[in-house]
Amino acid sequence: MTEPTPRRAPAGAAVLREDVTEAIRAAVFEELAAVGFARMSIEGIARRAGVGKTAVYRRWKSKLSLVLDLVGAFAAQGLPAPATGSLYGDVRALLEVASHALRHPVASQVIPDLLVEAARNPEIAEAVTAALLDGQQGVVTQIVREAAERGELPEDTDPGRALDLVVGPLYWRLVVVRTPLPPGYVDDLARSAVAALKA
């Protein structure tokens, strides 16, 4: 007489298993990309990760804290500021990194999804701001400051507006319009952004 139901795989030990934790993390990103934060469920995450619901609840107390934790981990990474020696070079490098990130299929779904959710949930707003916006703002602020020191930009250039001019068009194109970028688009965009900043 064989087992009527297939026996489950060997279980863990008296310590949270890191491979299980990692599987959950990965599943959250996939689920977030596939259905969005609003539709995402703990059951769906556990199903996708191939773990029990209990494994999730043992680590996080809710869907929100789970996502906040993951987003926070992103924030800790930080974003390296380019220092190419010219405003155009710096802007172009920043746009290159950003366009690479926003073309990633998971990121291009997750980021706007969380941004929309942030408009309804202050906790998400804070986490996303810290993870994405603050980093970009910091980089742009530094780029502007260095350009001002070189005399490429006026001293009183507003870094906030600079961020809008540099990142706004790319985000609009990649996330809102969602049309493929023609060759040389990022270069053209960097050129346009520099012209806009100097105006």
Added chain:
Amino acid sequence: MTEPTPRRAPAGAAVLREDVTEAIRAAVFEELAAVGFARMSIEGIARRAGVGKTAVYRRWKSKLSLVLDLVGAFAAQGLPAPATGSLYGDVRALLEVASHALRHPVASQVIPDLLVEAARNPEIAEAVTAALLDGQQGVVTQIVREAAERGELPEDTDPGRALDLVVGPLYWRLVVVRTPLPPGYVDDLARSAVAALKA
């Protein structure tokens, strides 16, 4: 003996009542802004509109067709193209209209929510594109063409990229960053966009 439960209000006639239809429409926008498309339910709409679920199902067969119908109604309106006689004036007028729309609390929630949903649902994508993006693209295309005729822009200016440069920064600022606009921001942005286009 009085009524144990309060009797319901007088009911309708053998024709779909327009006031009920309108109440549902309004409730959909409010619900869409409050909880988003993903979380929105027919029951919630009926509750908010103060009507029975049947009144909704009598008009639309699903949440999706309901939203598609409403979005489609927006598309029909069309967007007037400014003709101020100068590229700066036209761009400024367009940004003025757009910033006014995106500052409306309902629109600033509903539009990005539907755009995110559009990335997952082709039907929503088509409706939103027709309702919002095509209109804006058309206006920008005309503005660019007229500016080219005046010699303000090169003949080969790409209208698609022009839309990115004009609308992108404003959308980023109002919908993504969600920071209040300083005085004169739209004027500065129009100036910057014109400089970017000419570069």
Added chain:
DNA sequence: TCACGACGATACGGTTGCGTTCCGACGTGG
């Protein structure tokens, strides 16, 4: 005048996810 059909209300069975609680299996650290 009166049949028709929309109205709100209510109830139905079904589905999904919630958060919790068991369970037996299992491996690690004391």
Added chain:
DNA sequence: CCACGTCGGAACGCAACCGTATCGTCGTGA
């Protein structure tokens, strides 16, 4: 060597919403 605590799995009661059906009420158009 063995107690501890995690493992996946299963089931729990609860809540919300689905889409449909059936009420009695009531206004309109023929």
